[in-house]
Amino acid sequence: MKTQARILLDIDEIPKTFVNIIPYLKNPLPPPINPETEEPLAPEALERLFPKECVRQEVFQGKSVPIPDEVREAMVRFGRPTPIQRAYGLEAALKTPAKIYYKREDVSPTGSHKLNTAITQTYYASKEGIERYATETGAGQWGSAVALSCAYFGMDAMIYMVRVSYEQKSYRGTLMRTYGAEVVPSPSDKTEFGRRMNKEHPGHPGSLGIAISEAIEDTLAHENTRYTLGSVLNHVLLHQTVIGQEAIRQMEQADEIPDYVVGCVGGGSNFGGLAYPFIANERYSESKFIAVEPEACPTLTRGEYRYDFGDTAGLTPKLKMYTLGAEFTPPSIHAGGLRYHGVAPTISSLVLEGRIHPIAYDQVPVLEAGRLFAKTEGIVPAPESAHAIKAAIDLALDAKKKSEEKVILFNLSGHGHFDMAAYGALLDGTLS
Numbered sequence: 486m487k488t489q490a491r492i493l494l495d496i497d498e499i500p501k502t503f504v505n506i507i508p509y510l511k512n513p514l515p516p517p518i519n520p521e522t523e524e525p526l527a528p529e530a531l532e533r534l535f536p537k538e539c540v541r542q543e544v545f546q547g548k549s550v551p552i553p554d555e556v557r558e559a560m561v562r563f564g565r566p567t568p569i570q571r572a573y574g575l576e577a578a579l580k581t582p583a584k585i586y587y588k589r590e591d592v593s594p595t596g597s598h599k600l601n602t603a604i605t606q607t608y609y610a611s612k613e614g615i616e617r618y619a620t621e622t623g624a625g626q627w628g629s630a631v632a633l634s635c636a637y638f639g640m641d642a643m644i645y646m647v648r649v650s651y652e653q654k655s656y657r658g659t660l661m662r663t664y665g666a667e668v669v670p671s672p673s674d675k676t677e678f679g680r681r682m683n684k685e686h687p688g689h690p691g692s693l694g695i696a697i698s699e700a701i702e703d704t705l706a707h708e709n710t711r712y713t714l715g716s717v718l719n720h721v722l723l724h725q726t727v728i729g730q731e732a733i734r735q736m737e738q739a740d741e742i743p744d745y746v747v748g749c750v751g752g753g754s755n756f757g758g759l760a761y762p763f764i765a766n767e768r769y770s771e772s773k774f775i776a777v778e779p780e781a782c783p784t785l786t787r788g789e790y791r792y793d794f795g796d797t798a799g800l801t802p803k804l805k806m807y808t809l810g811a812e813f814t815p816p817s818i819h820a821g822g823l824r825y826h827g828v829a830p831t832i833s834s835l836v837l838e839g840r841i842h843p844i845a846y847d848q849v850p851v852l853e854a855g856r857l858f859a860k861t862e863g864i865v866p867a868p869e870s871a872h873a874i875k876a877a878i879d880l881a882l883d884a885k886k887k888s889e890e891k892v893i894l895f896n897l898s899g900h901g902h903f904d905m906a907a908y909g910a911l912l913d914g915t916l917s
């Protein structure tokens with residue numbers, strides 16, 4: 486038996502705190518600003534949108550935040566701690582001396598890492614007496630996580646799903662409805678902004694920016710409703726740091742220090758969740774952090790670093806981040822969760838510092854990498870996660886060329902069981 490095939494933790498090894506990256510940044514994080522005054526926003530202004538505890542965490546400057554027992558218990562119920570697995574099959578296929586490890590966020594019942602923050606945010610909201618959450622979803626992973634979390638903590642969920650994903654992955658919508666959520670394709674006829682988009686651009690494929698605008702409009706129009714976001718914001722990435730903290734313990738068990746820590750980046754939450762506990766720990770100062778994005782939506786590799794809106798209608802505060810422009814509609818690639826014009830301000834800062842290295846790939850080699858992973862490891866990865874796999878494969882091939890025994894750790898952020906249209910297009914030769 487190969488000893489590092491699966492590295493497991495006990496249930497009581499679930500982290501007790503979240504790691505806040507903000508005090509570890511070289512320069513202070515530029516604050517969100519009010520678009521009308523261009524002045525820093527008072528945090529209380531966000532309380533009509535988000536639960537108070539999430540707002541408090543958004544601006545929190547300390548190093549850690551305790552995880553409530555109820556949240557840790559829900560995490561156990563839904564599959565944490567997640568395993569780390571050594572990719573023996575993939576390594577053999579590549580004939581590489583590199584050792585490849587992956588953190589299995591695909592094992593959550595909704596299929597991705599998104600449940601970590603959905604559970605946490607929904608817990609805070611329900612404790613504050615909020616009855617309904619409105620949100621957007623791209624690939625449907627976030628919407629599924631919110632739908633399950635709301636079912637678990639007894640709240641209603643209203644989900645605006647980007648139209649192209651709603652059509653490519655109709656069973657995602659069915660999953661969310663099974664959990665009890667209401668789901669509509671966006672742009673929808675439920676909001677003024679959605680109706681305007683549909684009138685001006687009939688058949689619009691939608692984008693995360695548009696769906697966010699709809700969910701915010703819905704939130705402001707309904708009493709006792711709050712908005713929940715699955716990426717980008719400080720508190721969301723904070724909650725995802727359970728991934729990296731578990732990974733550190735597991736890599737210690739394997740007696741390894743990763744040379745490379747790799748993740749795909751949409752808004753930055755799975756990558757930040759894996760990478761931040763390593764970045765915050767001196768022991769990993771030599772590790773290299775690789776953020777992988779699609780060529781079709783190259784926010785970090787070709788965007789500008791400036792203040793921009795988080796949504797298309799301009800309803801959010803402005804954030805300082807790498808952006809392709811709030812009005813940018815990315816091509817309808819299969820990795821719907823990576824079709825976002827901006828990226829987390831903390832990830833942006835670390836890219837500027839030179840601590841995180843971005844790289845972009847086209848979706849054809851990405852899905853080919855996903856297929857090789859499926860054939861060699863048995864798990865069909867989400868198209869988003871296949872971006873990380875493609876980068877891990879290239880690093881392993883580079884190590885082979887140089888005869889180096891590099892250690893590569895990547896985040897398998899989700900499975901692709903609802904993404905068969907993507908693999909079907911690859912197999913049929915219709916993917917471009």
Ligand SMILES: Cc1ncc(COP(=O)(O)O)c(C=O)c1O
Pocket residue numbers: 597598623624625626627715716717749750751752753754755756821822823867869870898899900
């Ligand atoms: C499986 C999976 N991975 C990655 C992402 C990208 O989001 P983030 O960058 O916040 O991890 C998504 C978003 O929907 C996703 O579903």
